[in-house]
Amino acid sequence: MKVAQALPWVAPIWQRLSKQLAEERLGHAILLLGQEGIGKRVLLREFSQRLLCLKxxxxxxxxxxxxxxLYDAGSHPDLLMVEPEEAGKQIKIEQIRQVTGFVNTTPQRSTNKVVLLGPAEAMNVSSSNALLKSLEEPSGHVTLLLYSHQPSSLLATIKSRCQQYTVNPPNWTEGLNWLGQNSQEASLESLLRLAKGAPLKALALIEQEVHVQYMQFCQDLMDLANSAAGWSAVLAKWKTWDAGVIMGWFYELTLDVQKTQAGVAVEQLSVQELSHQSAKVAANVQYAQLQGFLDKLLQSQLAFKGQANPNPVLLIETLLIDWLALLRQSRQ
Ligand SMILES: [Zn+2]
Structure with missing residues (x-):
């Protein structure tokens, strides 16, 4: 309820879940789908409290x-939160084994038990298969609440065993107004665009000062292109930032190149600050070369998310050098 007031755009989903619960039609596994930063996790947190509440x-x-x-104190024995131990990393198989143990015991303080797990795409195939067992043989008193930002990455068998609900982001104006009520920050439009219209994501960017890094990232790429900065100095700065986030910006930049090639207007691009660079690359680089860069980028993202612990600075260095090569080539 609180969440439905605080984030009005998730209210319809809250009401649907409450209605299903009241009519005893709530499935034993719920999956919320929707982009990151629109409140799926916050909604499920409150709904888990609702499921556990005795009155x-x-x-x-x-x-x-x-x-x-107990819930407010963060020590409810009948609630199990399963999330990556580090943001952007995988959910480990040991964490899923904990779920199996948890669902097979009776509730201690409530009449139900709740597992809140997400983002579900952070499970690899073995973890997903391990979770399937809990989904296939539900205990009567257990509800699994899952959320996913990238449902296309989930195993079909996971999705098919859940009641699925799609959470829609607010429209642009609603999102911008909400952000204005919750932040004094200037340039909220550029922040909301960076967060792809997801207001909670935009707030997180402000809190983590990621938007300051983003503006610096854009400035550094412009300086590098104009030979006003050396790449080792830039890398020395970037290595203190989250490599996953930097890869995300390169990814958006590459998509902007493809969008530009497809004739999409500048206003529709994600990294508008670097539209000059994406336009240059779009005009002169062959499809195969761009695809090669994108493949390498996706592999770096996979490696970074995985458990092999590659050196993130090296991954970023390679991407930066390759991007500069694409830019240089487009000058010929
Ligand atoms: Zn209560």
């Missing part, structure tokens, strides 16, 4: 019962 009025958790107090 709910049917609308939301009561916030007063013994279960709600």
């Amino acid at each position: 709910s009025d049917g609308q939301g958790p009561c916030a007063e019962c013994a279960s709600c107090r």
Whole structure:
């Protein structure tokens, strides 16, 4: 309920879930789909409290019962949160084994048990298969709440065993207004664009000062292209940042090149600050070369998310050098 007031665009999903619960038609596994940063996890957090609450009025958790107090203290024994130990990394198979143990025991303080897991695409194939067992043989008192930012990366067998709900982001104006009420930051439009219209993502970018790094990233690429900076100095700066985030910006930049080649207007690009560079590359680089860069980028992202622990600075260095090569080539 609180979440539906705080994030009005998720209210329809909250109401649907509550109705299913009231009519005893709620599945034992729920999967929320939708882009990152629109409130799926926040919604499921509150819904898990609602499921565990001992005195709910049917609308939301009561916030007063013994279960709600445990929930607020962050120590509810009947709630298991399963998320990557580090942002952007995989959910480990040992974490899924914990789920199996958890669902096979009876509730301690509530009448139900809840597993909240996400993002579900952070499970690799072995973890997904391990989770399937819990999905296939549900215990009556257990509800699994899953969320995913990239449903196309999930095993079909996982999806088919869940009741699926798609959470839509707010429209642009609604998102911008919401952000304005929650942040004093200037340039909210550019932030919301960077967050692909997801308001919570935009707030997170502000809190982590990622948007400051993003503006610096754009400036550094412009300086490198004009030979106003050396790449080793730039790399020395970037190596203190989250390599996964930098790869994400290169990915958006590459998509901008493809969009430009397809005739998409500058206003529709993600990294508008570098539209000059994406236009240059789009005009002069062959399809196969761009595809080669994109393949390498996707491999770097996979390697970074995986458990092999590659050197992130080396991955970024390679991408930077390759991007500069594409730019240089387009000058000929
Ligand atoms: Zn309660």
